[in-house]
Amino acid sequence: MTRCRFLIVGGGIAGLSTAWHLARAGHGRETVLLEAEPHLASHSTARNAAILRTLSSDPLSTRIALTSADFLRQPPAGFCDVPLVDAKGLVLAAGPERADEIAGWLKAVGETPIRVEALSAARLRALSPAFRAEVAAAWSFPEEGRIDIGALVAGFVRGAQAGGVELCRDREVEELAVEDGRVCGARMRGGEEISADTTVLAAGGWAAGLGSRAGSRVALRPTRRHLLVTAPGPEARREWPVIWYFGSVAEGEFYCRPEGDGMLFCACEVTDVDPNALGIDPDVQGAIATKVARHLPDFAAAGVAHFWCGMRTLTGDGRFAVGPDPDLAGLFWVAGLGGAGMVCGAEVGRIAGRLLTGEPVAPDVETGLSPARLAEMRVGRGARQRSA
Secondary structure, eight states: OEEEEEEEEOOSHHHHHHHHHHHHTTOGGGEEEEOSSSSTTOSGGGSSOOEEOOOOSOHHHHHHHHHHHHHHHSOOTTSOSSOSEEOOOEEEEEOTTTHHHHHHHHHHTTTSOOOOEEEOHHHHHHHOTTOOOOOSEEEEETTOEEEOHHHHHHHHHHHHHHTTOEEEOSOOEEEEEEETTEEEEEEETTSOEEEEEEEEEOOGGGHHHHHHHHTOOOOOEEEEEEEEEEOOOTTOOTTOOEEEEEOOTTTOEEEEEEETTEEEEEOOOOEEOOGGGOOOOHHHHHHHHHHHHHHOGGGTTOOEEEEEEEEEEEOSSSSOEEEEOSSSBTEEEEEOOBBOHHHHHHHHHHHHHHHHTTOOOOHHHHHHHOGGGGSSOOOOTTOOOOBO
């Protein structure tokens, strides 16, 4: 049986960032990471829209996102050899029903520095002439845009390995090992066991099930969201910004951005899903087409080059779950990142690394992200969590 100090279950952005930060703090040789798939970061991390958007409805989440965005714009020396952010700009646009709400998010940021510019209708049309939705207010975030997910993942992998972390692929965890109310490692399919002082659940949509079977009360909600990329066409322009539209409450959100010589679209649907049975729902393609015809009519007849779905794991209040389990000693959560893992993963990993090694974290961050708050919280359809 192998023994380590920190056993990380999950090789997506949450697990890799945590491993990288532990390695950077000198604990790499005490850390083992297990990934069920043959390749790291092959689920939610690989299937998202790669959008850098920092503003959300929760000021704490926005603050975490802004700190993480600083990492993405200026990563440590040697982390990567290409820019992690293509700052083509991001526009948040709101219809009449939600304009005041989005404006309130900006006011709630307070003194936290965020570069933003209110847009007139003419300026919005100049930035994105194909976008025709009803807009009551819009804001431009010129330093935001698209994240290079491949380069980000590669940087975390290189740094973790260089710091001594053992990254194990094709190691599916069947259950957490529990003795006398304490999680003491994990058992893999096939019988192999790894013993650990602390087991870190960073398994995305699978984290909730593993935790629950071990006796944890922390509740998470795996959900599905679809993305569609059009075939190349003359209508698309690579220089257009990301557009994130908040229509009526009934209509929900919608976002789009250039992708190659086509456009990427998302209708922002939220559907509960079994992470072991994640499949495409063909009906969602029709829902995307309806919103495209309404908001970007030039693309109504565009062909479909790629249509897929990814998983977003939500919490009951929209904040992440980062910290020790309230009931099971030896169990630590880095989960519930929703669709904000690409934006916030770097800072979430830093927070997790500090908590795991007993380093101080801002009290409101430690309390605000504590999984203890989720132990009694029912994760229902009313939970709103921003995601790309």
